[in-house]
Amino acid sequence: MRKEVRFSGFGGQGIILAGVILGKAISLYGGKNAVQTQSYGPEARGGASKSEVVISEEEIDFPKVILPDVLISMSQPAFDKYGEEIKENATILIDKDLVSVPEEYESKNKVYKIPFTEIANKEIGLGIVANIVMLGSLTKILDVDPEIVKKALLESVPKGTEKKNTLAFEKGYDYIQ
Numbered sequence: 001m002r003k004e005v006r007f008s009g010f011g012g013q014g015i016i017l018a019g020v021i022l023g024k025a026i027s028l029y030g031g032k033n034a035v036q037t038q039s040y041g042p043e044a045r046g047g048a049s050k051s052e053v054v055i056s057e058e059e060i061d062f063p064k065v066i067l068p069d070v071l072i073s074m075s076q077p078a079f080d081k082y083g084e085e086i087k088e089n090a091t092i093l094i095d096k097d098l099v100s101v102p103e104e105y106e107s108k109n110k111v112y113k114i115p116f117t118e119i120a121n122k123e124i125g126l127g128i129v130a131n132i133v134m135l136g137s138l139t140k141i142l143d144v145d146p147e148i149v150k151k152a153l154l155e156s157v158p159k160g161t162e163k164k165n166t167l168a169f170e171k172g173y174d175y176i177q
Helices: 015-029 076-082 103-108 116-124 127-142 146-156 162-175
Strands: 002-010 033-040 048-056 070-073 091-095 110-114
Touching: 002 015, 002 076, 002 127, 015 033, 015 048, 015 127, 015 146, 048 076, 070 076, 070 127, 091 127, 110 127, 116 127, 116 162, 127 146, 127 162, 146 162
Parallel strands: 002 070, 070 091, 091 110
Antiparallel strands: 002 048, 033 048
16 A cells, blocks of 8 residues: 655645654554655745655655645645646645636546635634644545644644644544535
8 A cells, every 4th residue: 555645835835844744643653654755946935845745554665756646735836836647536635715626637536625724814813824724634534543643743833833733733624524
């Protein structure tokens, strides 16, 4: 079993942090192997960025995502840049207010349109936790134990932000029915 996850967005959205948290949760607390890699444009903040996580019960012999099973996109330029090649019948999560998906993607894949940024702004009062809202939804979709992701989350966010990040995670998790 090898599952490949590609997070994409623009620099400053916490795309890389979300990948690091998922990889840490799976590898340290989930009993599976995980490798996380990342890349972003030279402009960093504002440019397209991606974070990839490979999850496997077996040893991971190649650390890069070849064709993602799951694509997360939190900006249109990132979707346009990183969303072209995905597996057949992939799962796609998008911030519905920031990304639109071509119709052919919707007919061939499972697409979740979730208002990550709106939830972060309106329900948490802090837009910068949209990545953690997204991570909560992703955790539910991947059927990963939320407790291991919360544990990795609390170890990875700045001190003093634990309550807002936990709330953001739970809002995203509960959004998926």
